[in-house]
Amino acid sequence: MRLLEMAKSISRIDPSIDGSFKLSLVQQAILLVLGTLTLDDGTALRTVLCAIFVYSIALFIIVARRHSQFTAGDRIFIRWGFPILWISILFCIGLIWPLKGH
Secondary structure, three states, X not given: XXXXXXXXXXXXXXXXXXXXXXXXXXXHHHHHHHHHHOOOOOHHHXXXXXXXXXXXXXXXXXXXXXXXXXXXXXXXXXXXXXXXXXXXXXXXXXXXXXXXXX
């Protein structure tokens, strides 16, 4: 019963945040296409998929906790969090990759 109530409450997301969701989806689609077309044995695609996974988890937590009362930080994260996460993952891979021996 609790899960059903949670699903109903999530469906009432603040409509003013729709533009941020759409911008995020466009960003993800563009980077997915570019990551797919890059000829680097799938490394770029894996970084994009990892960023999408992390962003989706964070977005789910934000929406589940504050489905109708987003803070300014939530709005910024929803709009610009994905590219920031992707750049952070690229930076981390740049640090870890030499340690791996490639």
